[in-house]
Amino acid sequence: MSGCRGASWESIARTLQTDNAPDAEIADRLHCAPAFVRRVRKDLGMRPWPVRVELQRRSVKPGDCEVADEVQRRYSELAVVIEDGHRRWRGRFSKDNVPMYSHKDSAYRVAFRIQHRREPVGQVRVECERARCVEGLHLSDQLMRERAKELRQETEALDGQL
Numbered sequence: 001m002s003g004c005r006g007a008s009w010e011s012i013a014r015t016l017q018t019d020n021a022p023d024a025e026i027a028d029r030l031h032c033a034p035a036f037v038r039r040v041r042k043d044l045g046m047r048p049w050p051v052r053v054e055l056q057r058r059s060v061k062p063g064d065c066e067v068a069d070e071v072q073r074r075y076s077e078l079a080v081v082i083e084d085g086h087r088r089w090r091g092r093f094s095k096d097n098v099p100m101y102s103h104k105d106s107a108y109r110v111a112f113r114i115q116h117r118r119e120p121v122g123q124v125r126v127e128c129e130r131a132r133c134v135e136g137l138h139l140s141d142q143l144m145r146e147r148a149k150e151l152r153q154e155t156e157a158l159d160g161q162l
């Protein structure tokens with residue numbers, strides 16, 4: 001495939017299948033054009049995920065938080081994408097080894113806000129195997145963990161009935 005330096009059709013397809021995200025986000029991660037991601041997605045018969053539509057829809061929900069462009073820019077400069085889509089923080093760390101965006105905000109919370117467009121509830125935790133990963137998709141807050149637990153319990157209950 002031409003027209004896309006740094007990422008092949010296969011690598012995009014693999015990312016879409018294992019770690020689906022909006023076109024622009026995958027394009028950013030794999031250093032290629034969003035249009036190419038859109039095309040691969042279409043080839044795979046997957047539903048389109050143009051980030052703008054998604055963000056607009058999210059931004060009308062109550063309780064949303066706006067993340068300033070400047071904050072997003074600084075975050076992506078400091079949160080370097082490494083292998084398998086993890087992000088390594090090259091900014092400051094607290095003395096407890098927490099990646100810090102500013103004096104009061106951890107990089108986790110900022111990454112979470114950028115990813116989910118809302119304030120995280122309770123503690124933000126890294127869910128992937130990479131310690132101190134600051135990729136928004138690899139983080140969870142209390143609300144997400146509670147929902148996941150509920151879902152697990154429902155599934156177990158259903159399994160029990162069968």
Ligand SMILES: [Zn+2]
Nearest residue numbers: 086128133138
């Ligand atoms: Zn990670």
